[in-house]
Amino acid sequence: MYYQMGLSGDRLNSSDQPKTVVIDTDGEVIFYPNFFNIQESDRLFSALHSSVKWRQDTIYFYGKTIPLPRLTSWYGDEGKSYTYSHIQQHPEPWTPTLTSIKLKAEKISEITFNSVLLNLYRDGKDSVSWHSDDEPELGKNPIIASISLGGTRRFSLRHKTSKDSQIDIDLPKGSLLLMKGETQHFWKHQIAKTAKSVEPRINLTFRVIKPF
Ligand SMILES: O=C(O)CCC(=O)C(=O)O
């Protein structure tokens, strides 16, 4: 079966925020479309776009150095380092803007995060390929709060062993996608490239890095 998720999905109103359950099998993914309103989303996008220390990282692939198809940055508590796509990341210290977003994400996630990975997708050619956030530093069954600002991009989830299990969901500005339980064990996710004209997008994934 092929699902097209949109704002018309099942809506549960157990909290003050409208939410949609995207996955409830082999993990849990919950979508909050209006986590930030449009005005607040635009303000945060501008603030982060101009102030974050964006980096062009590279990966080493079959003997070649390849630039990642997006800019990234890593902020977090001092002393937390993290390996992402074989890149050792040292966090920048929290800024007031990032701390304010973190506090709001923590309230809804009911967990204290100690780091955030930011991605800047400059246009439709920027992407992140199929992966799970299953690095050992994240521990078993990590809770990841993923916030979208700027242009809408399509996020896809695919079960690792069930065929035809792809779920697509467009992530508009101001939305929050919460991934928890066994999601990273059973599912992969991606942001595919698109030929459509899209505005730049910033994604923030708040995470908990465990001590080694
Ligand atoms: O941009 C997104 O929505 C997802 C980013 C992502 O999966 C990651 O950075 O691990």
Ligand SMILES: [Mn+2]
């Ligand atoms: Mn990810």
